[in-house]
Amino acid sequence: MSAVAEILLRTRRVVAVDAMLADPRERPPVGKLGKNVRMVVANVPAGLTALEGELLQHDFLLSAPLRTALAKLNAAELAKVGRRLLHWAKIETGVWVDHVPLFRKFPDSVPADTYDFYVRRIFSLLTQEPEQPCVLCGERRTVYPVSPCAHLVCVNCWDGADYSACPICHRRLTPHDPFLIPTPQPREPRRGALDRPVAVLGYCADPIAACRDLAVSLLERRTPMPAHERDDLRGLLETCWPRSAAWLAETAIPVKETLAVALGVAARHGALDVLHARLGTATDVLRLLYELTGADPGLRTHPARPALPRPLRRIVLACLDRMALPYLMEDLRRHARPWVRMGEVLHPHEHHRRHPVAALAFAAVRGTPVDGGTPFGRAMLALAARHPDAVEVCRGRLRAATFGSRVERALAEKRYGAAVGLLAARPGELVRRLSQLLRLAPEALPPARLQEVVRRVAPGLLLAALGQVRTAPGRWRLFLPRGGTARFWSVPDERAPLADETVLETEQVLAGELLRRASALPPLRRVLLDEGLADLIAPTSERGATKALVRLTRGTVQPIPESERLRFFLHWAEPATAVVDLDLSVAVFDERWEFAGLCDYTNLRLGGWLTHSGDLTSAPMPLGSSEFLDVDLREPHGRYLVPIVFSYNDVPFEELVRGFAGFMERPEEGLFDPTAVRQRFDLGGPAKILVPLVADLRTRTIRWADVNLSASGYGHRVAGSERELAGLGRALQDAFRERVTMWELACWHAAGRAEEVVVRRRDGGLVTYRRRPGEPVTGFAARLIARAGAARTEVLPGEVALAALVHGDVEVPAEAQVYALYPETAAGRRLEAADLLSGLAP
Template identity: 65%
Template sequence: MPPPIGKLPRRLGMVRADGPSGVAALEFELLQLGFLMSAELYGALAGLEMTDLTRVGRRLLHCLREEVGANATHVPLFRKFPDSVPADTSDFYVRRVFALLLQEPARPCVLCGETGTVQPVAPCAHLVCRTCWDGADFSACPICHRRIDPDDPFLRPSERQVFAHREAVTTTVLLGLCADPGAACRDLAEAMLARRIPMAAYERAELEVLLDASRPAALSWLPETIPVKETRAVVLAYALRNGAGELLPRHAGTATDVLRVLYTLMGGDPGLESRPERRTSLSRAMRRAVLACLDGMPYLVEDLLRHREPWKHMAEVLHPHEQHTRFPGAALAFAAVRGTRLDPGTAFGRALLERADGHPELEIRDGRVRATTFASRVETALAQGRHADAVTLLSHRPGELLRRLSHLLRSAYAPGALPERDATGGGAVLEVLGDAVRRVAPGVLIAALGQVRTPPGGTRLFLPRGGTARFRTMPDRRPTLPDEVTLTAERVLTGELLRRAAGLPPLRRALLDEGLADLVAPTSERKAGAALVRLARGSTQPIPRAERIRFFLHWAEPPGVRVDLDLSVAVFDEDWRFAGLCDYTRLRLGKGLVHSGDLTSAPEPLGASEFIDVDVRALPARYLVPVVFSFNDVPFEQLPRGFAGFMEQPEGLFDPLAVRQRFDLAGAAKIVVPLVADLWTRTMRWTDLNLSAAGYGHNVARSAGEVAAVGAAMESAFAGRVTLWEVACLHAAARADDVVVRRRDGSLHRYERRPGEDAEEFAARLVARAAAPPFEGPPDGTDLAVLVSGDLALPEAQVHALHSYGLEAARRLDAADLLSVLAPAPAAATARH
């Protein structure tokens, strides 16, 4: 089965052309979307017959229009936006209320007094005066703002702005030719399977599409190891559905791995952040495969207890006690989890009591199996101040040790510690750290490094694990680490990353972009939504320099469900005091913000669109925060389509070439805060926060305090995080003697390894951006380039670029790829963590 073409342009920058011209028209349409054909692709398309060219062109244009949001018809409430938006929102509201309460059929209009002008509109049946309300401007009922029948006589032709083709296009993304789609899909799937950074939900869905497109051969080319647990769960669920249960014990090392697979099979989240909506029955073959896998696991009881409640529910699907003779280990573990009373007078009770006898982690009390877990032993040791004992336990699980590293060190070195506190705990941590770092994933190392070196102070931000609950903030009162402890821990962590990088193929030259210092290294992408420009949460980018920015929101509602989303912008002063808003309650805020009008329904096929224009020069406040609310409490995951973003100086209502960011509305969230803009520094911080809420009538006015808390906390929450600049410098220092750095002003400077300079010293010089001589000429011989803007010709290099533009490269890298290649050696990675 051929893979879907829609997956290839975005992921690979390539297009399939497989049949037999009029390519100029297609090329022109692509240019208006910001995409440029390579010479190879142009030649292949020119050889197609017209029928095939039309088919390929339509599918390609549909995919790329979807990328920027141009696939939807954007019709705001006020079709002549921004010119026709009322200057006084209160007066506009009062007129609507008067018309709603006092207007009567066959009577003069209560607002203007004219007769014969009041008629109902369909389907809401509100009485609307054709004189008071301009049917050439409104696209919905003026009273309730719900979409009305397109054939309703109230609606009249409008001189709505239409996007005009630009004569000059300066910003483009290059599309190349994909000669073998099957091989390209396999290469992409294999790269996704090898990644060591958790993927976002939309990427896992793409992986399933790729596996299904390659069926039945997909299972035969799976790698020996799949590093990321969520990715592994997707693959194993696919294998079980296709009768390959033998893959489960090969790839699932813990009971939690199996739970992730069960969640995936039941349509839930493999990250275990939200339960499946309902439990799905499994076939007998699947149940046997799962129980057989669990039965052979050495830490089964403890692993089940880590997720006690989910496993209690899964027991109702797996029926482990019915198979106690065949899988006694699994049956005993579930008895411990469920607190099953074991009756020695029954065969079942006798068998499990005999198996429990002598088990080091189990005891029988009151006829029930009780367990003492690893986590409880660690927590008890920490609570009693026995840090050295806790470290000894954690040393057997290096991943747990690294995740707790900052807490362990700060607890051991806390001033005013209790006299009985084990003062050797901090030293014990540093003693085992050198061995532990060799056995954990690079994302864990990067996260630990950021936590250890971040000094206390400011505000701590605790984000919901599932991304759909209320967050909380608190002052950062953690103890300060002694400088020598921080430096020692940093040296061990960075030293391990340099050691791993040194084991990779050497580079003739590395090319780095200084702007990478604004981008947070992606230690995890679980919460990331599908976006045109993929930024790790906490990253900063310049605000477009144009005078006008236009935020946009589009959505469609499922049949039978009314969905009212609201696009809002909150404004705050330099101390994060609320300074105003622009939303459905205030359509204009001075001369700086203009709202296109509040649409309260979005039936297919038109859906609904809302816009907010921002005149950056006319806003006296400092911070600007756009927010999307689900007013009537419908989660985004129920939408057939929903997306938002912003444009820079658009021509017309919606200009694909002006789109600078577009992201999907997805998941169980009902509020999304995509970014925080600082108008003084002309930067924006990508927050990508999806939050949940209960109730009806969500808006900025009720949530201003919460939004301010998020914005204020984001600065300190990401202050010490490891950046993509640092990761790129580690690669360059360990693998190359010649490094070229592009400064923010576009100038190039050259760093060469000094005689006797080791990787750690060279990396420190690069990270600090020490003075270096200018570099003249093109950076020929570059093997690895890590850039913000991929606007250089580097046909032989491996390149990561935040903005690919006209990039031609031997291989394009995701930011996560730069971390994935720093994985531990297979023998070291086998340790349980």
Template identity: 50%
Template sequence: MEQVAQMLLRERLVSPELLAFCPALEPAGPSQEARAVPHPSTADGVLALEADLLRLGYVLSAPLRNRLCELSPADLAHVGRALIHGLLARVGGHVEHVPLFRGFPDTVPADTLEFYVRRVFTVLLQRPEQPCVLCGKVATVRPVSPCAHLVCRACWDGSDFSACPICHGRIDPADPFLKPAGAGSAEAASGTVRVPDRFTLLGLCDDPDAWARDTLTALLSRRGAPRAEDRTAITTLIGCFWPRSAEWLPDRIPARESRAIALAAVVQRGWFEPLARHIDSATDALRLLWTLMGGDPGLRGRPPRRTGIPRPIRRAILAALDRLSLPYLVEDLLRYGEAWKRMAEVLHPHEFHRRYPDAALAFAVVRGTPLERGTPMADALLARAAAYPEVLYLKGGRLRARTFAGRVEAVLRSDPAQALALLARRPGELLRRTADLARRVPAAALADAVRAAAPRVSPAVLIATLGRMRTPPGGTRMFLPRGGAARLWVEPDTRAALPGAAVAAVSVALAEELLRRASALAPVERALIDEELADLLAPIAERSAATSLVRLPRGSVRRIPHGNRIRLFLHWVQPEGVQVDLDLSVALFDDRWRFIGLCDYTNLRLARSAAVHSGDLTSAPGPLGASEFVDLDVPALRTIGGRYAVPVVFSYTGVPFDLLDRGFAGFMETPKGLFDPLAVRQRFDLTGSAKIYVPFVADVRSRTLRWADLTVTAFGRFHNVARHGERLARIASAVEEAFGRGAHVTLWEVARWHAAARAKEVVVRHRDGTATRYVRGPHEDAAAFAVRIGNRSGGEDVRSLDEGDCVADFAALLRDDAPVADGAEVYALHPERLDPAKVRFLDALDLVSRLAPAGASVASA
């Protein structure tokens, strides 16, 4: 069982519940090995499990099937239920979806206004023991539980409604009003069994300990900020394999958020030694404290509720702070001054001013502590501060600090050349300010400084800088503070164009550094890369990315599925005692972003059937929760003049998404029945402190969608399209402009760097399905090879990728339908048919993070 559970973890189904099943799957003992033929009921059970998996689009590999056949019938049933539940959870099919109108889309009212008037009329005029005010029938009016609205059983069809028809709140499932549902929609009544057109192969993990060690090491070695599912995986792996996992922590954890999660997991188990090795800045300690208190290690969103920290952990954190250089410690604390003031009330640094004097001094600066000479603590701290006259000074009885950022801003206005020299001390800051410096200093000097600083900077910062340098001004600028979860805003880009010489020189320097790093990786004989990867942007920071079925970096473009009908879905469960009303809505705009129409609870049908809403549920108590759907007819949307369709999830009651017990959304392509797991093309979680979520912007004219993944904070309650329509148009149009223009670094370019620097031979699959082979020349360097591949020069046509001489050792693909060698490194956006036991999967963040410099002190993103 442990092997199956680990396999589920490898498939990103990380859950402590699955790991709880592990004792049932110990390696087969002598008595099990002697059983040559599986128990008949076990064999039947495996066949039944395979049939269920086939209906979901999954097949068992031979080793996994053989291992399942060795289980007892009881263990197989246990494993099968967990496996099916976990696979359904990936697409959102593990819950029961019951919309307001159970016969959706057929029974949705044609006139939303008339439907609303009937409800209001009933609320205002209906009285107990009186005939129905709508139909006049006697003895048909009864209250429903628990809202007690008076509902006429003749006017409102209890077999179609799944909630109170007046308030749309969930009611007691045992209420007599809720009659058993009939045949429902024509799709559900047909009983058609959907035959999958693609299958995902499920493999067996032979050595769970080795897999867990390798997975944890890989997660902690990444230089990019971890996604939500990666954070869960780190915590789960350390906890489930403790204390063995203590030996798996690498000597250096470059991503600071991953570092905080791992340190929190180990210090909670009483192991403090890693703090001395892994905390090299005050912000590292702050991330750790936030994580211990249940907050976001990225320091985003609301501060966590302040809780007590055990005294040994407090001393260990203060000791780690005290070891840092005082100037950097003071500046780092001031960067998050308000947060550190809160944490000081937990750490009590002044109680330890003799043992940890630098930590106590830094907190005195941040808190503005009055220091009157004559007291032991004040005299000790002032004497210590006197050793740093360039950084600290006394004013009004309180210590003040001169920060690096302040010195840079002061000198930048008067002497840009001096500012460049000052920024050279901090390579990460220099790269982030490169675009601004390009307008102030000579191109050659800037390129030299960038070339010297680049080897110490993370690949994410290099790629972000390269994109900023190559993107011309104009259009709209979009700002996403702290990952886009607060006060997102847009404005016209009125900046002056960057000097061409600076753009060219800096771009060459950055590309050379990234190619140099790729050349240091293990060489391969043959690489296979997909030209369609040009539609996917290189991920820079995915800390705020929603956990999703298909991982698309923000700004990437994908084709709308071929079917004419797209069904959006939303599901949520409210916490006990809190009413949460989420609304799934779609706003439609023309090609000039003028509003065309909407489909939401105020307009259940747009242009009769161009968009159809399943009805507004206003509460979602567990365990059932609530589900809403919107059907989109793509040709019909074009017919009524629409071009951009913008789906939005609103929290009408103003409850942030992170308070939900469960919340996710997604879309299906031409589903069979209400919810068809095989038709799900994307599913994503609703998380964070936001109240508005915009997953993507669909261009129904070109049949493409741009992944936006924007969570937006709003104040108050009663959020809907009518209130935020103009804002939605600005945000959606800014997404199209900000990501659709310019020269952003794409996954195609990153894959080309890998291929040109590491492979002797590169095969490129083009958008039309043809392929070209490029062979590196005897004296051709990586930069020239990469340019030749990008320019499509000097290659030979490949007749078929199925031929043996096209099998790749490194592949970056959109689809998994190309030949790769056993043990190959493979990135595939859709990797369903590749055996995870035979290839080494990479994701988009791996392609970027593997370009990090080895063994250097790196300025991270």
């Protein structure tokens, strides 16, 4: 399907029928399609019924407007749209590829004794000779080499109807190797009553208007986006150009990485004049250069060989030259190594007469010797003498004097008032350091002064600071540095606790500012909230988030599905130039986070409650490889489960042709049931080890982790990583104890904007909160957050203008705004969590 139709379908769950039909391709990309879609297209009603039934098998329903629109198509058009819809639905759950584990009869045929299984493999590898009896059973003429590894395999000792790979090395075999005995195809899983959540697909009558709304919402977002959403934005702007040029002109873009994507599209289309107006700092320029050279505008991965056309180089130098020298120096020094490489392309010293400020800044960051006897040296020394606060000369070289160094010097000398005075000029920096400043000298930052500062701070920073301030020191601190693999570390929390009075005053200032902003938004008649939002962490930055079926913020807690069994799955396909060996593993810990066992390729069964499908060591196209791991929740022998994906041979996930993992409720029949999938996430980026979640079997909850572990070398596996995994699990429990939740964020919106708030409780009951006469906004918000003073409601009243829910299974007016973690209906205008946060911008 077209890029526009795919993006709208995936992000908004709406079908742009005309855009699908306009796509010149006759078929979707190669993938496994359902048999029902190969319909006899002479009968449109029958074809539409078949399409509905097929989509229902993947937990998707057609809305009434969409069904009406599809019914108006002719047979060929319906078949085309149906194929594309089904292909997308299968990709969403991961069923579009064939899942073939090592043991095709998994879980029944998995060996009970992994050590004995290993010994038999090694014994065969070392002692078996061609044209000799089998070393295991003694039979003659039963040993043959398999392709492509050429290991000698006995057809009596190894079941060719069960194995999908070489029994010795577990490498995928050539599909037509004689050792492989075809097995009957598994039956389709039985479908019972519709007691599971489904998503309703809406109809998009105006794709351009929908694209504009989506693009503008992404451009206006106040938190950094993950890479896949930047790709969506880039695709929307590129596809809709030149219409999208007007969207850029009329939209304020607060996040710098998003700005780089937008300006990159404009620059690629020759609209270079917009760069002068939008590039405000040197880091903005650097992000744009990264975007144009195919690197990450978040500056986490760097371009291999940057190359820029001459007109763009002139514009870049002109933008840098008009910036204030102190800020320019700091920005270049903050990203010194990337700027040194970019200087090799920009050649700023050759243009020092036209762009002297830019040339001076590059000379300082590169440590260029300045000789007063040359024209370049005289010009640079004269300019430096006019800016002693920004640059100084040391041993014949220029050196920058930065804002950060002045702040650190003031803190080291215990001149806390001076440090606060410096930081107050940059409110964002002050709020980032708020917890540190309150511990060092709370008297230097009284509530009144803090209240003045926070009026200019982005809401994401306020939420992050609020969570840090009110989280008392615990056992562990978790650090997730900004980087391409988000490597973490944890240390014992030895900080002194903040005084209760300081915490209360600071919380009142930060929350009060967010409430003030909410009160300034257009009023709402009625708001609908869900108590389950208290389990969801509000996003403050999503740049490292994994693309997933259910979009969860790191630290969010969700219940384990009501099932006796879970099945984790992993699928990947390797490029033609490399062999990639991924491993799906689970580490088990007791309630004190002591290591209690593992289930992986070295231990295929653990205590009868964990079962691994076997280790595949290659994944050639087109089949790829799949691994599964079953968990019996009835009698677990441990409290915490930590599933983990390893790249055994140290190949980054970004080199895969495709790769994804997830978990499902155990299907009644069949290996992979799309209706049982509860989470599916992509494997990508430079990471080599991913921990997606931590499961607590006692409370039957899952905490979303989405963390990559540091890795180097060869042979990554659970053995040797137990302490690191235990540290991660412990730290996750402490790190998100008092973070701001979606419940609080939604309550601020409701208290500031509505007179009446309806809350759906966890038991499904409804209660109503009404603002009391003369009640201040802060008091109403406190009552909502504490869930106190409500009246029972029997029936959900109409006229809901804003709904924030876990399950979006409520019919609301078409103009209502709806945030739902699980968007199960097409009603209302869909919001993301970041959209609620962006509404509280200063």
